[in-house]
Amino acid sequence: MKIGIVGAGKIGGLIGTLWSRSGHDVMFASRHPESLSELVEAAGGAATTGTPDQAIAFGDVILLSIPFKELPAFGPANHLALERKVVLDTSNPTLSRDGALAEEVLGSGRGTGAYLREWLPGVRVVRAFNTVWDKVLANEAHRVEPRVGIPLASDDDEALQIASALVVDAGFDPVIVGALDRSREFDRGTEVYDTGMTGSAIREALGLSRDGPSGMSEKQQIRVSDEVQITEAARAGNTPEAADIEEPIVSYFKALNSGNLEAVLQLYTQDPVMLPFMLPTVVGTDAVRRNYENTFHTIRFNMHTTIEELVQMSPEWAFVRTDSAGIFTPIRTGQGTPSTFHELFLLQKESDGKWRIARYSFSPTAKLPDL
Numbered sequence: 605m606k607i608g609i610v611g612a613g614k615i616g617g618l619i620g621t622l623w624s625r626s627g628h629d630v631m632f633a634s635r636h637p638e639s640l641s642e643l644v645e646a647a648g649g650a651a652t653t654g655t656p657d658q659a660i661a662f663g664d665v666i667l668l669s670i671p672f673k674e675l676p677a678f679g680p681a682n683h684l685a686l687e688r689k690v691v692l693d694t695s696n697p698t699l700s701r702d703g704a705l706a707e708e709v710l711g712s713g714r715g716t717g718a719y720l721r722e723w724l725p726g727v728r729v730v731r732a733f734n735t736v737w738d739k740v741l742a743n744e745a746h747r748v749e750p751r752v753g754i755p756l757a758s759d760d761d762e763a764l765q766i767a768s769a770l771v772v773d774a775g776f777d778p779v780i781v782g783a784l785d786r787s788r789e790f791d792r793g794t795e796v797y798d799t800g801m802t803g804s805a806i807r808e809a810l811g812l813s814r815d816g817p818s819g820m821s822e823k824q825q826i827r828v829s830d831e832v833q834i835t836e837a838a839r840a841g842n843t844p845e846a847a848d849i850e851e852p853i854v855s856y857f858k859a860l861n862s863g864n865l866e867a868v869l870q871l872y873t874q875d876p877v878m879l880p881f882m883l884p885t886v887v888g889t890d891a892v893r894r895n896y897e898n899t900f901h902t903i904r905f906n907m908h909t910t911i912e913e914l915v916q917m918s919p920e921w922a923f924v925r926t927d928s929a930g931i932f933t934p935i936r937t938g939q940g941t942p943s944t945f946h947e948l949f950l951l952q953k954e955s956d957g958k959w960r961i962a963r964y965s966f967s968p969t970a971k972l973p974d975l
């Protein structure tokens with residue numbers, strides 16, 4: 605995913621580095637980008653630097669990590685450029701740094717989210733990464749389970765799913781708390797603030813069920829590749845062949861994200877059938893090829909996928925159900941839009957012993973941008 609880091613200080617620099625190391629394209633921004641050369645070198649991967657304006661234009665997702673007192677001016681100056689982008693905000697009102705503004709916000713009882721909504725109208729704001737000290741995050745990223753929890757709040761469910769996937773990629777446990785106003789439950793001064801609590805401990809403290817308020821993302825997930833993770837429940841239903849069934853699904857999303865036509869086609873059986881969204885059924889290898897040629901000419905995908913169910917029904921048939929969240933970019937406009945899909949794969953074991961996709965159906969869970 606293309607991520608712009610606006611405020612590449614202690615938190616922004618660290619989270620951006622974790623994302624760059626996990627394979628995301630990161631641009632670190634500073635009002636003095638030349639000061640970031642050491643950070644970019646340490647981040648490795650494809651990380652680059654730019655000004656805040658450049659990082660906002662670059663990122664499909666923005667991590668906004670600047671002092672709280674800067675936000676009343678930063679928001680109105682940038683909300684149009686940030687419109688429809690997913691913006692993860694880490695800021696905390698701090699009396700010693702943010703003075704009267706911090707006093708007002710902390711005293712209001714409204715929570716930081718309510719203020720961000722006013723300062724950043726039309727922006728898909730997610731409160732994220734505000735509760736844990738940067739040194740704890742640096743030491744604990746990707747530790748063995750249970751991981752440090754990162755509470756998330758947003759008015760936008762898709763943005764929450766994307767933020768959740770990015771928290772996993774940074775090496776932590778996402779805890780979806782609810783709408784943006786609920787960020788007050790994990791603002792400075794709350795029970796879960798600055799504790800380094802695990803995800804489960806935060807859920808318990810905030811009275812959240814494991815399935816979270818919107819029934820998503822709070823399931824324990826195991827990372828399988830850069831693109832794919834699997835829920836513990838899907839793994840628990842293991843058959844001896846589960847790993848072989850999982851393999852073409854993992855390869856499929858890798859090939860889809862890289863627009864690799866031949867790699868996609870290899871994953872289908874001899875007589876594949878696709879049921880694309882709002883289009884006629886696509887039958888046979890040639891038609892499937894044409895369908896993907898057309899898709900890869902018109903759309904770029906950058907999806908994170910969760911395998912929700914993996915069931916072997918017989919020695920030769922299995923199904924896999926997945927949910928994907930990420931960025932959908934029509935090539936004509938180049939405008940990436942956060943999007944979510946659900947997919948169902950019917951797999952068949954062919955005579956060479958390999959599991960391949962025999963039937964495939966998918967649809968977006970909300971309206972997509974025009975192609």
Ligand SMILES: NC(=O)c1ccc[n+]([C@@H]2O[C@H](COP(=O)([O-])OP(=O)(O)OC[C@H]3O[C@@H](n4cnc5c(N)ncnc54)[C@H](OP(=O)(O)O)[C@@H]3O)[C@@H](O)[C@H]2O)c1
Nearest residue numbers: 611613614615634635669670671672674695696734737738
């Ligand atoms: N440090 C922590 O442990 C921690 C933990 C959770 C949350 N937070 C919160 O996260 C935010 C960042 O904290 P931090 O500790 O990372 O601070 P920091 O090290 O001081 O970094 C803040 C960055 O914001 C940039 N910046 C300042 N004003 C800006 C503006 N008007 N426009 C664009 N960029 C601006 C600065 O970059 P340039 O000067 O290079 O442009 C600076 O590198 C704060 O709101 C803080 O409360 C911090």
